[in-house]
Amino acid sequence: MDHKEAIRLQAAEKYVLGELPVELREAYEEHYFECAECALEVKAAAAFIDTSREELQRDACVVAQAPAKAASKSREKAPGGWFLWLRPAFAVPALAVLLGIIGYQNLVTLPHLKGVARQAAAPRVLLPISLIAGNTRGSELPTAQVRPDEALGLYVDVPTDPAYQQYELRLEDPAGNSKSMRTVSYAEAQKTVVVEFAPGTIAGTYQIVVLGLPTPVSAKPTALANVKFNVEFIK
Amino acid sequence: MEFFAFDKAYVERLRDGDPTTEHHFVSYFEQLLRIKLRARMLTSDRVEDLRQETFIRVIAALRREGGVRQPERFGAFVNSICNNVLLEYYRSSGRNQQMDDSHLETTDKVLDLEGMLVTKQSAERVRQILEEMPPRDRELLRAIFLDEKDKDAICRDFGVERDYLRVLVHRAKDKFKALYEKDPLGVTRRVGGAGV
Numbered sequence: 001m002d003h004k005e006a007i008r009l010q011a012a013e014k015y016v017l018g019e020l021p022v023e024l025r026e027a028y029e030e031h032y033f034e035c036a037e038c039a040l041e042v043k044a045a046a047a048f049i050d051t052s053r054e055e056l057q058r059d060a061c062v063v064a065q066a067p068a069k070a071a072s073k074s075r076e077k078a079p080g081g082w083f084l085w086l087r088p089a090f091a092v093p094a095l096a097v098l099l100g101i102i103g104y105q106n107l108v109t110l111p112h113l114k115g116v117a118r119q120a121a122a123p124r125v126l127l128p129i130s131l132i133a134g135n136t137r138g139s140e141l142p143t144a145q146v147r148p149d150e151a152l153g154l155y156v157d158v159p160t161d162p163a164y165q166q167y168e169l170r171l172e173d174p175a176g177n178s179k180s181m182r183t184v185s186y187a188e189a190q191k192t193v194v195v196e197f198a199p200g201t202i203a204g205t206y207q208i209v210v211l212g213l214p215t216p217v218s219a220k221p222t223a224l225a226n227v228k229f230n231v232e233f234i235k
Numbered sequence: 236m237e238f239f240a241f242d243k244a245y246v247e248r249l250r251d252g253d254p255t256t257e258h259h260f261v262s263y264f265e266q267l268l269r270i271k272l273r274a275r276m277l278t279s280d281r282v283e284d285l286r287q288e289t290f291i292r293v294i295a296a297l298r299r300e301g302g303v304r305q306p307e308r309f310g311a312f313v314n315s316i317c318n319n320v321l322l323e324y325y326r327s328s329g330r331n332q333q334m335d336d337s338h339l340e341t342t343d344k345v346l347d348l349e350g351m352l353v354t355k356q357s358a359e360r361v362r363q364i365l366e367e368m369p370p371r372d373r374e375l376l377r378a379i380f381l382d383e384k385d386k387d388a389i390c391r392d393f394g395v396e397r398d399y400l401r402v403l404v405h406r407a408k409d410k411f412k413a414l415y416e417k418d419p420l421g422v423t424r425r426v427g428g429a430g431v
Binding site: 010012013014015016017018019025026029030032033034035039040041042043044045046047048049050051052053054055056057059060161162163165187190191215 | 407415
């Protein structure tokens, strides 16, 4: 099959729709492995179908939830002997329990939750760190200034390598302790990755290490990049 | 659109382990191999195994004397290595002759990459393309991509011919291609000094 024939046959569309007879399929494959233009056509067609399937499936789930919600509302109107529960033998103890629960929630639970919400709504320090830039530009390390026990968000650009389909981001603290923060796929690593962690009360120089995870998983991970940054506490 | 040609210099750089060339080789053929192997209705795990095997054998052939006799047909060479890997897989999987022949039939099944090629960027662009479509066309694609029904039956239900479906996919693919050309999943890089 040559290029003109591939275009004439609409080979890319037929190929991804599974409509090419075997001989033509194999001939087209031999062609698109050699022809950059047809390779682009088939990649774009495949990517479009792959992505469309995901999007249309997601829309189908959203649409399916709507009738389910309507059905649950109708069940709440079920008739029944509710008046039986109003007899004093049941009602008095039930009301006492309810009063106890309401009292606990108002005096204990809600104040605690409000405090947590206030903390969560407080501005967070977000420190963008690019692993591509690394620490190569001058000796000054990026510095994050946070309050003690406040969470820190790091924006990390993972240097991807097609040899690795999975990447692990590990954090080393000033004491040299290392822990895994996130594992991302090759596709996820195409975009900036956010790593959130709380320095606690430990200030000093931290390090993010990006490891390429080979397959099989028994093989040793490869360190692809690392970047250091400082954490300082403010009052 | 950037084009390049596989040539003797490219093959030599790849054989010598030039990192840029290696990166290009993997990123360029990775998707093509995935698409080819998934067109055989193989599972994702099997696709990855056979893809890896293909890469390993191509590199091994490069390093043998006379391993790649026609550098200008390097793409066809990679395809033929993949075909050999596939044949060996079919034989070793213990299928009988009848089942071996089944992969020679036209599947009439839409290629399913199980989200391998989905990125946030592509999702946004596809969403836009789908929203711009008339609702009937969108529903036709939904039926074709998500339902297990025969495509001819779906086309009959919608009152369209198979050609209509093909043209629909063609137009949508062309709209999508503009984004794809600009940054095909961020994996394609220009080969430095490759006579591009």
